[in-house]
Amino acid sequence: MAIEKGDFIKIQYTGKFNEGMVFDTTDEEVAKENGIYTPRGVYGGDVVVVGSGQTIKGLDEDFEGKEEGYSGSITVPAEKAFGPHNPALVETLSVTKLKDQLKDQKPYPGMGIELNGKRGVIIQVIGRRVRVDFNHALAGKEVEYEYTIEKKLEDNVEKVKGLIALYTGIEDIETEVTEDLIQIYTPIELSFNQRWLVSKVNIANELIERLGIPNLEYIERHPYVPPEEEAAAAAPVEEESEAEAEEAEQSEE
Known part of the structure; x- marks a missing residue:
């Protein structure tokens, strides 16, 4: 078919x-x-x-x-x-606007920056000013x-797991699906995933609409994790979520 x-x-x-x-x-x-x-x-x-x-x-x-x-x-x-490529998305900025990101670094062509929620790349440095391209690469x-x-x-369970993996990068989340209810058991690592926090309402709405099932529940499970292990696990997830968020924005565009 x-x-x-x-x-x-x-x-x-x-x-x-x-x-x-x-x-x-x-x-x-x-x-x-x-x-x-x-x-x-x-x-x-x-x-x-x-x-x-x-x-x-x-x-x-x-x-x-x-x-x-x-x-x-x-x-x-x-x-x-x-x-x-949109020339209007290439801007000339004072280095002082980027001081929080640059810290002790000097700007250079090819350097990635973020300003007002937009990601860009420095394409030219002219004294104390830089030209930044905010177009997609x-x-x-x-x-x-x-x-x-x-x-x-x-299979509806496969659909739910697949869509969540697309949005979060986390595979095989425990899921139960009946005619009236989708239940998704969210692991503790999603608590540190910024993209999940931003996207979970949209994911729920999309699954309800696409599967024709009227209700969805997220069920959080919080097993005890020693503080040192929790801190070690949180850092890489936060770092990954930034890259995932950028991909999501690009896909929506």
Whole structure:
């Protein structure tokens, strides 16, 4: 049966630009070979809802009409990828505006910064002023995706787990689903995940709408964790959540 809008599908993919440079992949070995591997990354495939904007527009549109098991590639123009490069998003700023981030560092081209909730990259340093590009790093670029539709999900528990993993990077969260209720048992590490705190209401609304189940409960479990272990666990999760939040913002755009 052909894939339609609203279907939950699990996909494997590798995204490239500039005739072969890999910028994103669900394949751990490909990530390592191309220097983009992160130990906290989730590999092995993503679950997305077709037509929901959880991936770039050109790729999302290409899923429709395909069959489970399909493998192929697509070249996506900038307009349906990460958007055209917008000169209005390149700003000249005084170094003093960035002093809290720079601390004792000197600004340099290629340095990433964040200002007023926007992430950008310094592209030029002119005395005490810098030019910062707040466009997406791949704005204005044509990209290519090789992808496989591994399966179309029919089981509601799989759908819930897949969507939560997409948003949080945490796989196999304990879940129970009946005709009237979705119950999600949230592990303690999500208490430190900023992206989860921001997204959990949207996740709940999306699951209720997509599955047609009227109620959802998040059930928190808090086993005793010695303070030193809790502090050690919290730091990397907070660091990862910043990267995840940026990806979420880019996907929504």
